[in-house]
Amino acid sequence: MYKLFWKFFFTIWIAQLTTIWGIGTAIWYIRHHEPLTEVNLDLSNGASFYLDPVVDTLKTQGVVATEEYLKKRFRRIVYVVDINNNKELLGRKIPIDFLELVNQKSHTSLLNNAIQSLSVDGHHYLLFVADIPSPWRNRPLIPVVPLVGATLASLLFAFILARHLSRPIEILKQTISQVGAGHFNISLHPQLVNRNDSLGELASDIQNMSSRLGKLIDSQTKLLHTISHELRSPLTRLQMATGLLRQKMIGNDDEMSRIERECKRIDLLIGELLTLSKLDDGINHLNEEIIDLNPLIREISDNASFEAKSLNKLVSLNLLNEFIQVKGDTSLLYYAIENVVRNALRHARTNIVITVMKTPNEKAHISVIDDGEGVDDSEIMHITQPFFRASNTLKASNSQGFGLGLAITYKTLQAHNGEIQFSNLSDKQGFKVDLYLPLLT
Amino acid sequence: MQKVLLIDDDIELVEMIAEYLKREEFDVSVAHTGHDGLSLLKKDNFSIVVLDIMMPGINGLETLAKIREESLIPVLMLTARGDDSDRIIGLELGADDYVPKPCTPRELTARIKAILRRSQNSQNLNDNNRVIEVNQLKLWPGKRQAFWFDEELQLTSSEFNLLEVLIKNAGKLVTKTQLSEEGLGHPLARFERSIDVHISRIRNKLEAINHSSAPIKTVHGQGYLLIIE
Numbered sequence: 001m002y003k004l005f006w007k008f009f010f011t012i013w014i015a016q017l018t019t020i021w022g023i024g025t026a027i028w029y030i031r032h033h034e035p036l037t038e039v040n041l042d043l044s045n046g047a048s049f050y051l052d053p054v055v056d057t058l059k060t061q062g063v064v065a066t067e068e069y070l071k072k073r074f075r076r077i078v079y080v081v082d083i084n085n086n087k088e089l090l091g092r093k094i095p096i097d098f099l100e101l102v103n104q105k106s107h108t109s110l111l112n113n114a115i116q117s118l119s120v121d122g123h124h125y126l127l128f129v130a131d132i133p134s135p136w137r138n139r140p141l142i143p144v145v146p147l148v149g150a151t152l153a154s155l156l157f158a159f160i161l162a163r164h165l166s167r168p169i170e171i172l173k174q175t176i177s178q179v180g181a182g183h184f185n186i187s188l189h190p191q192l193v194n195r196n197d198s199l200g201e202l203a204s205d206i207q208n209m210s211s212r213l214g215k216l217i218d219s220q221t222k223l224l225h226t227i228s229h230e231l232r233s234p235l236t237r238l239q240m241a242t243g244l245l246r247q248k249m250i251g252n253d254d255e256m257s258r259i260e261r262e263c264k265r266i267d268l269l270i271g272e273l274l275t276l277s278k279l280d281d282g283i284n285h286l287n288e289e290i291i292d293l294n295p296l297i298r299e300i301s302d303n304a305s306f307e308a309k310s311l312n313k314l315v316s317l318n319l320l321n322e323f324i325q326v327k328g329d330t331s332l333l334y335y336a337i338e339n340v341v342r343n344a345l346r347h348a349r350t351n352i353v354i355t356v357m358k359t360p361n362e363k364a365h366i367s368v369i370d371d372g373e374g375v376d377d378s379e380i381m382h383i384t385q386p387f388f389r390a391s392n393t394l395k396a397s398n399s400q401g402f403g404l405g406l407a408i409t410y411k412t413l414q415a416h417n418g419e420i421q422f423s424n425l426s427d428k429q430g431f432k433v434d435l436y437l438p439l440l441t
Numbered sequence: 442m443q444k445v446l447l448i449d450d451d452i453e454l455v456e457m458i459a460e461y462l463k464r465e466e467f468d469v470s471v472a473h474t475g476h477d478g479l480s481l482l483k484k485d486n487f488s489i490v491v492l493d494i495m496m497p498g499i500n501g502l503e504t505l506a507k508i509r510e511e512s513l514i515p516v517l518m519l520t521a522r523g524d525d526s527d528r529i530i531g532l533e534l535g536a537d538d539y540v541p542k543p544c545t546p547r548e549l550t551a552r553i554k555a556i557l558r559r560s561q562n563s564q565n566l567n568d569n570n571r572v573i574e575v576n577q578l579k580l581w582p583g584k585r586q587a588f589w590f591d592e593e594l595q596l597t598s599s600e601f602n603l604l605e606v607l608i609k610n611a612g613k614l615v616t617k618t619q620l621s622e623e624g625l626g627h628p629l630a631r632f633e634r635s636i637d638v639h640i641s642r643i644r645n646k647l648e649a650i651n652h653s654s655a656p657i658k659t660v661h662g663q664g665y666l667l668i669i670e
Binding site for chain 2: 229232233235236237239240241242243244247248260263267271287292295330331334
């Protein structure tokens with residue numbers, strides 16, 4: 001999650017370092033590769049003040065003493081050059097151009113002794129006063145202290161800037177994943193929303209968007225709920241009317257039975273829609289109870305076994321021989337698991353296997369396997385959508401569902417912090433549904 | 442003929458129910474608001490009230506509470522299917538049973554008949570003076586009277602029936618299924634809580650008379666048991 005921060009940080013830091021080093025090098029380069037000119041040479045009368053003691057020393061005490069003397073006193077400004085080989089007495093480097101300049105000037109500056117020439121032991125020396133910058137002056141080539149300082153400063157600023165940019169983005173990213181997970185009631189820090197830049201605008205846009213989304217979904221859920229609810233009044237009357245009609249009727253009529261059956265189906269559908277909208281409304285509306293899974297699943301399995309007999313199918317149940325308790329809404333979980341078992345029963349050729357296990361990470365694992373044809377791989381991801389029917393369901397003549405069962409199962413599991421997974425067995429040999437629910441600890 | 446009072450704000454629906462019940466040999470009166478229902482109830486002697494819980498104005502639950510202030514007449518609630526909370530509150534207020542809406546008239550009639558049969562059946566028996574006695578609890582099924590520490594218990598029809606089932610099986614575990622079938626006259630629906638609510642009301646009434654705990658024990662997840670001391 002700090003990836004973005006480090007990206008910003010290194011980009012900014014490297015940019016700063018490059019700039020500092022680049023400009024530093026450029027300044028250094030310009031300063032030290034400027035050709036030396038007359039300006040660097042002291043041609044004033046004052047020059048002899050420095051030169052005279054050196055000349056005296058050279059005359060009277062020789063080269064070695066002069067070296068010592070120079071080192072002690074005039075290392076910086078007084079230069080003594082052997083004209084024959086252009087070597088300076090202390091070994092300091094002097095550009096040839098500059099030496100020629102000094103040579104020329106030496107003829108005109110004899111008057112004020114600003115440049116003096118002297119012969120000792122067959123060597124001709126030229127003595128002058130000049131300001132020759134490093135590298136001629138043997139200064140350290142890399143300025144360590146300024147560079148370290150600049151690097152540290154750039155680290156600090158890169159950190160501050162990277163944080164300034166990446167922090168709001170991290171917050172927005174988290175917020176958006178919250179919105180994605182269905183929590184529309186987000187509140188961003190006012191400091192972020194009131195930021196006077198694009199990030200601030202983005203933050204306030206996201207906040208508006210999510211509250212609007214929340215309202216839309218809320219009103220949609222309410223509408224679904226209201227419609228389902230309101231449909232019940234006319235349905236009640238319809239059922240009453242058919243009942244009345246049947247009471248008055250003599251004998252039995254197929255059409256009448258069909259009307260009654262369809263009424264029941266509508267009632268069932270409305271019930272499922274209401275369950276779905278209750279689940280959409282959130283976990284707060286669930287009854288929380290402690291549930292023993294074993295008896296619950298045994299009951300589902302027994303009911304399924306009973307139905308399976310008439311279809312010449314077989315339901316087998318493998319329970320774990322220990323308490324498996326979860327927390328949740330009993331009727332919803334019953335319905336959720338029953339849906340899966342009923343689907344399996346509908347699609348199985350002959351066998352349905354229900355197994356209850358515990359996973360190492362403290363979850364109850366209920367697997368329901370049938371030996372039917374399975375679901376097209378391309379359709380597996382859609383089967384939890386409301387009203388979706390897999391293509392092979394349409395073929396089944398005894399199809400009873402509305403395509404809401406698995407949607408309810410999925411949302412129920414979600415509301416209980418559980419998980420559901422679907423998979424085909426190889427070679428169209430069956431279909432497997434895995435349900436996971438957190439165990440009560 | 443048994444007199445039935447229908448209280449429901451859905452005028453068309455009530456008309457149809459009334460017609461259906463008349464054909465089933467009931468004497469039906471109709472009210473569309475809680476107020477009308479209550480005043481009709483004062484004027485006449487009814488055997489049972491069928492009450493819609495989801496009414497505007499003074500709603501079904503308030504009407505139920507007002508009815509229970511005055512009498513122990515059997516009350517059958519019409520509740521929205523899937524709405525547990527209204528149903529539980531209704532039962533806690535002393536309704537005898539409920540039918541979820543939408544329902545077929547046949548289901549409704551069957552429920553009415555079950556309640557009526559059970560609120561009156563023993564009266565037709567010869568053994569009017571037969572008494573069942575366990576500890577301090579006495580029941581006259583023929584008179585539909587119950588006494589606890591010699592004080593009469595004011596029980597609704599369903600409560601009496603359930604207590605009767607328990608006392609007949611005193612000392613034995615009675616499952617909720619058995620209680621529902623024998624006491625309420627219909628099979629136990631899945632996740633049904635009405636038995637628990639009824640039993641808790643019976644307990645409260647027993648405890649109101651004698652503070653020592655009521656002799657009905659809960660066997661978790663299975664049923665109830667009347668203790669013989």
